Amino acid sequence: MDASIRSICTQVRRDIINMTADAGCGHPGGSLSIVEALVALYFEKMNIDPKNPKMENRDRFVLSKGHAAPALYAVLGERGFFSTEEFKRFRQLGSILQGHPDMKRCPGIDASTGSLGQGISIATGMALGAKKAKKDLQVYTMIGDGESQEGMVWEACMAAAHYKLDNLTILFDHNGLQIDGSNDEVMSLGDMAAKFTAFGLDVVEVPVGNDYDQVLAALQKPHTPGKPKLIHLHTVKGKGVSYMENNVDWHGKAPNEEQRQQALKELEAQ
């Protein structure tokens, strides 16, 4: 990872902290865990044009775990889809930055999400539609671990494998925590890599899901022909802010002013 990418990741983390602190609500934990993945997608991997967000044959990204919107907004803003001044209005009346991603209001959002399990199905339909329309583009979606308790995630995986969608990449943010506790406390997920493999996906392991180079390498790995790819990101919830890391309390809570300053100070040192 070069220095500029490192500074982008840090800036995105600062944006997430500031956005949620300014709004007084939002989901910092699961936003911080996917920063490297979103930066790798929007700054290196995806064929997109921030000045032409509806470019016809652009690659698509669907944030299936829509509550991690602050991460996506931060990346889109830093990438130039809209002014970073918008961050201050996150979750405010009339803002393009709704509590959950809204494709009708915010440039660069390819699908409205928030109800868990749906984004991966939308992405599956996009990938199938792209193939049927003979469009040469890639579709990416990010799902959460708690989200994978939704049966719909598995309906989508089954369909993606059935229709041999080798233009679809599912990123699986496995940070081990959800609102009410750890995955194991709430509803054990078991061997997710084995489950996704059994559903016909080509699973690529990323042992350190917050290591930019590892994430990018997994994204650059070509699809096995005829198979959708699933990138298993072993991440840390709240990554980059000591008191948030691996702490379930920070799933859906905003930092207060003192906590904001501490987080920003820690990020400054990184």
Place this chain on the structure above:
Amino acid sequence: MEKKATRVAYGEYVAKLGDTNEKLVVLDADLAGATMTKYFKKAHPDRFIDCGIAEANMVDMAAGMSTMGFIPFCSTFAVFAGRAYDQIRNTVCYPKMNVKLAFTHAGITLGEDGGSHQALEDIALMRALPNMTVFVPCDAKETERCVDAAIAINGPVYIRLARLPSPVFEMDMPFIPGKVNVLREGTDEVLLCCGVMVSECMAAAELLAAQGKNVCVVNAHTLKPFDEEGVRELAKKHKHIYSVEEHNVVGGLGDAAAAALVNMDGVELTKLGMQDVFGESGKPADLLRKYKLDAQGIADTVMGK
């Protein structure tokens, strides 16, 4: 009079349109032989997507396909509108996606499969969603007009279709989305109806005419946007309106009419339909008779019997 189920008309017509409209794709959830999307599947196998028995995923995949320029028609049984409701709400209606839902086997005329499969709430569910248009065609010809209108609309559309073969009206019926259609002029009560109830109401009008009643029959094929003004116009000329639907009287045609009439004096509305009960197994004709939704039952109710 020729009889044809609206689901058959839908299946045949969307397959025919697929010959010239390459944007059409059809998704089904393992019911192509029942929803009649089998015709499209045969004619355009490359644009037919079987989603397996996974209705929720079907609806969201359709939304995804619509972003690639396709006009997807999703079909399954109307009773599964509830099963995929979160998807219809959040992924089709909230972002106003160009997805069409042509759901079949609605109402008690589904018959023998029984109460678990007879959708009596789908109109209510769909009417409650912003951005949604809701059509309930009365016969095969009107089904084709509804499909045309659905394609012309850039946004979500629900079309409620029936299993039961029903008469195909010989008369020319103008079809203007969002406007009620007077099929039979009359000076006494109004029978305001939709779907397969239209032919029952037309037959009821004949029975009533024989008893000296001259009722007016009005087809309300568009449940949303609902023609409130048209219904108020009817109420200015007729003292008593009967809404007749093969749906729960909660949230359907009757309630749409009630909302239109709420501030009008001197008009009476009686809601005929399923009186907040589930259906049951039986032959469609027997069910219609039991719930007084056949021509005789409707006529008897109007005569106060």
